[in-house]
C-alpha cells in the first residue's frame with residue numbers, strides 16, 4: 001500500500017467532521033421549516049386552519065435534489081435521504097396522521113411511508129371506504145389507497161369510492177412489489193405443506209409456487225400481514241408477504257423476490273381535502289359519464305388528442321345507480337390551472353352528462 005493513501009483513522013475523522021456539519025445544516029433547515037410554519041399560520045384568517053403539507057413544493061425539492069446529484073450516491077438514494085429530512089421537518093410544523101388500507105405491514109403502509117417518509121403516524125384501516133371516511137371527517141390528514149397493479153389490474157373498490165367520496169387526490173406513489181416466502185422461528189423449513197397469503201399475491205407468484213411448492217396447500221387470507229401473523233403458530237406453514245410484514249413479525253426469508261413478473265408494481269393515490277397548486281409536472285384525474293351511444297368514448301377522448309394532452313389511464317366502470325351507462329376514469333398529464341387543461345375540461349363538460357374533478361397532483365418523483 002502506498003503511503004499517500006489515507007488511513008482508516010483519518011477517513012473516520014473526516015467522516016466525523018462531515019457528520020457534524022451535516023447535522024448542523026439539517027437543524028438549520030429544520031429551524032427554517034419552523035419559521036415557514038409561523039408564516040403559514042400568520043397568513044390565516046380568523047378560524048381558518050393553515051395547511052402545512054405542500055405536495056407540490058416537496059415534489060419540486062426532490063426533483064431538484066435528483067437533477068443536481070452528481071454521485072457517487074445514486075439519485076434515488078439521495079432523494080430518499082431528503083424525503084426523510086423533509087418528513088422530519090414537516091413533523092415539526094405539524095405531526096401528520098395518514099390513514100391507509102391496513103393491517104400493519106401491508107404494501108399500502110409501505111407506500112404511505114415511501115411518500116410521506118417515516119416521521120408521520122400511519123393509521124391502519126380495515127377497508128378502503130374507511131380510509132376515505134377518515135380523511136373526509138378530518139380524523140386523518142391524508143389517506144393512501146391502492147388503485148392499480150401491473151399484474152392484477154385496477155382496484156375497483158377504490159374507483160367506486162371516488163364516485164361518492166368528497167376528497168381530492170393530492171399525490172401518487174408507485175411501489176415495486178416484491179414477495180418473499182417467509183417462515184417463523186418454529187417452522188420446519190423442509191416440511192412446509194401450507195402457505196398463507198392474499199389471493200392477489202398467490203396470483204402474482206403462481207409460477208414460482210408451481211415450480212417450488214406444487215403440493216403445498218395455498219390458503220387465501222385477507223392480507224399478507226394476516227398471513228404473516230397466522231403462520232407463526234404452525235410448524236409446517238409459511239407465508240408470502242413483503243419486507244415490512246417480515247420485519248414487523250420477525251420472520252425469516254426462505255426465498256426472496258418470488259413474484260413471476262420482475263416489474264410487478266402497484267400504484268397508490270394520496271387523498272386529502274385541499275387542492276394542490278401546480279408543481280410543474282402534474283397529472284389530473286377526472287370521472288366522466290357519457291350517454292350510452294356509439295362512439296361515446298371516441299367523442300370524449302378527441303378533445304385530449306386535439307389539445308396534445310397525454311392520457312395516462314382510461315378505465316371504464318359500469319355506473320351503479322342505473323342512470324348512466326358508463327363511468328370513465330381518466331388520468332392525464334397537466335394541471336387543471338393551465339390554459340390547455342382548462343379548455344379541454346370545458347369541452348368535456350359540454351359533451352358529458354356529468355364530470356367530477358378528482359384533483360391535480362404532482363407526478364410521482366420517487
Ligand SMILES: O=C(O)C(=O)C[C@]1(C(=O)O)C=C[C@@H](O)C=C1
Nearest residue numbers: 033036053054057058086089090
Ligand atoms: O416549503 C414549505 O412549505 C415547508 O413547509 C417546508 C417543507 C420542507 O421541509 O422543505 C416541509 C413541508 C412541506 O410539505 C414542504 C416543504
